[in-house]
Amino acid sequence: MARTKTLYRCNECGATEPKWTGRCMGCEAWGTLIEEVDGPVGPGAVPILAPTTAPIQISDVDPTEFTPRATGVAELDRVLGGGLVPGSVTLLGGEPGIGKSTVLLQAAAEVAATGRKVLYLSGEESAQQIRLRAERLGALHPMLWLATEIALPQVLGAIASVEPDLVIVDSVQTLLNPDLASTPGSVAQVRDCSHRLVQEAKRRGCAMVLVGHVTKDGSLAGPRVLEHMVDTVLSFEGDRHHALRLLRVVKHRFGSTQELGLFEMTEKGLAGVPDASGMFLADRRLGIPGSVVVPTIEGARPLLVELQILTTPSTLPSPRRSAQGIDNGRLALLLAVLQQRVGVQTGQVDVYALAVGGVKIVEPGADLALGLAVVSSLTGKPVPADVVACGEVGLGGELRQVAHTPRRLAEAARLGFKRAVLPFSAPAPPPGIVAIRVGTLIDAVERLQMLPN
Numbered sequence: 001m002a003r004t005k006t007l008y009r010c011n012e013c014g015a016t017e018p019k020w021t022g023r024c025m026g027c028e029a030w031g032t033l034i035e036e037v038d039g040p041v042g043p044g045a046v047p048i049l050a051p052t053t054a055p056i057q058i059s060d061v062d063p064t065e066f067t068p069r070a071t072g073v074a075e076l077d078r079v080l081g082g083g084l085v086p087g088s089v090t091l092l093g094g095e096p097g098i099g100k101s102t103v104l105l106q107a108a109a110e111v112a113a114t115g116r117k118v119l120y121l122s123g124e125e126s127a128q129q130i131r132l133r134a135e136r137l138g139a140l141h142p143m144l145w146l147a148t149e150i151a152l153p154q155v156l157g158a159i160a161s162v163e164p165d166l167v168i169v170d171s172v173q174t175l176l177n178p179d180l181a182s183t184p185g186s187v188a189q190v191r192d193c194s195h196r197l198v199q200e201a202k203r204r205g206c207a208m209v210l211v212g213h214v215t216k217d218g219s220l221a222g223p224r225v226l227e228h229m230v231d232t233v234l235s236f237e238g239d240r241h242h243a244l245r246l247l248r249v250v251k252h253r254f255g256s257t258q259e260l261g262l263f264e265m266t267e268k269g270l271a272g273v274p275d276a277s278g279m280f281l282a283d284r285r286l287g288i289p290g291s292v293v294v295p296t297i298e299g300a301r302p303l304l305v306e307l308q309i310l311t312t313p314s315t316l317p318s319p320r321r322s323a324q325g326i327d328n329g330r331l332a333l334l335l336a337v338l339q340q341r342v343g344v345q346t347g348q349v350d351v352y353a354l355a356v357g358g359v360k361i362v363e364p365g366a367d368l369a370l371g372l373a374v375v376s377s378l379t380g381k382p383v384p385a386d387v388v389a390c391g392e393v394g395l396g397g398e399l400r401q402v403a404h405t406p407r408r409l410a411e412a413a414r415l416g417f418k419r420a421v422l423p424f425s426a427p428a429p430p431p432g433i434v435a436i437r438v439g440t441l442i443d444a445v446e447r448l449q450m451l452p453n
């Protein structure tokens with residue numbers, strides 16, 4: 001095959017170089033050069049042809065064309081708003097080892113079981129490895145086809161020979177277009193190969209799922225540059241040391257991005273978790289100082305999470321603040337507000353904060369619960385077991401309501417909570433919950449009688 005000429009273009013200033021260099025000669029930025037295929041530019045370089053599909057009036061577009069088809073994995077279908085749309089491309093991103101291959105193999109088998117053909121393309125594992133895993137997952141099905149190609153022409157060939165309804169590409173980082181000089185996993189390769197695959201999915205009208213590995217900081221060459229190219233972007237998250245996995249929708253051309261899927265990693269693969277709050281609170285011990293339950297919201301799904309704070313006398317010149325599952329910045333802000341507005345001194349103690357269950361809470365709705373947990377830990381007075389707390393704390397110590405309060409509190413009621421500490425402005429709680437309305441963090445501390453005698 002004839003090699004096309006490649007050049008390297010700076011992502012920042014657009015300057016081009018014939019060879020890759022670490023630093024752009026044009027703007028002197030580091031690591032911004034991206035490989036691209038050279039071609040003629042200017043007037044006439046692109047011919048003007050009749051369109052393949054003629055433009056039509058918007059009202060003439062068939063709205064039923066994009067009907068999702070269920071994958072059979074309930075939590076995945078919930079997140080997708082029903083299932084995968086034929087001809088659409090979904091990117092599933094997540095850290096290595098989080099369970100992307102597992103959930104997709106399960107989905108592949110479910111789809112195959114309905115009589116639709118599925119092609120699972122793996123550049124990461126051998127066919128034997130995938131078969132062994134499929135046996136464990138109960139995912140052996142004659143309509144499920146495997147190929148372990150990585151080179152783009154062969155990948156396209158495999159799709160052409162199977163003619164599947166669903167293609168799974170695991171992962172985009174292993175794909176290789178031999179026309180490009182860069183190695184698999186580079187931005188140029190990932191972008192180019194994915195682009196070709198997206199076109200192929202649209203042309204054939206088959207659904208396609210691309211797997212993309214993402215590192216802890218959410219970067220790594222790959223998934224980010226693909227987000228605009230695909231119809232749907234899903235993110236698979238969780239703590240590898242915990243069983244819980246969260247499936248979020250980052251982008252969705254066919255539906256809401258508010259849904260959240262919850263899975264538990266088990267011996268037999270990923271199992272859906274319909275009652276996550278119940279799971280989180282199952283091992284909670286009552287009457288422990290420093291523990292407060294907060295009704296958080298993930299997308300549109302309420303989740304009750306226990307926050308725990310432990311304070312110990314510090315011998316360090318600058319005491320330790322350690323937070324797991326809780327944003328360090330929010331914790332620091334809360335400690336400052338407690339000190340300045342509530343008169344609670346934390347300068348001499350180490351503070352350990354934990355969101356139980358391996359979830360990450362980033363929303364400000366957990367502020368009030370966090371503040372109460374710190375006070376409770378310092379005074380040794382537990383927050384009553386039937387109380388949840390929900391509200392954002394401002395720098396003045398004032399409280400603000402947060403979105404979806406009724407939905408959060410309905411979940412609290414469902415799990416047997418009776419009272420909720422809420423800002424004055426919050427809407428009325430649902431039946432079964434009595435509001436303890438407060439204006440400031442110090443009000444809340446006083447109403448719960450948590451100051452030392």
Ligand code: TYD
Nearest residue numbers: 096097098099100101102265266267268269
């Ligand atoms: P995997 O799907 O390979 O992750 P990814 O494709 O995102 O890199 O899953 C990796 C982990 O899941 C692996 O460490 C083992 C665990 N696992 C189970 O606990 N149970 C199972 O049934 C399977 C298949 C995997």
Ligand code: MG
Nearest residue numbers: 100101124170
């Ligand atoms: Mg994998």
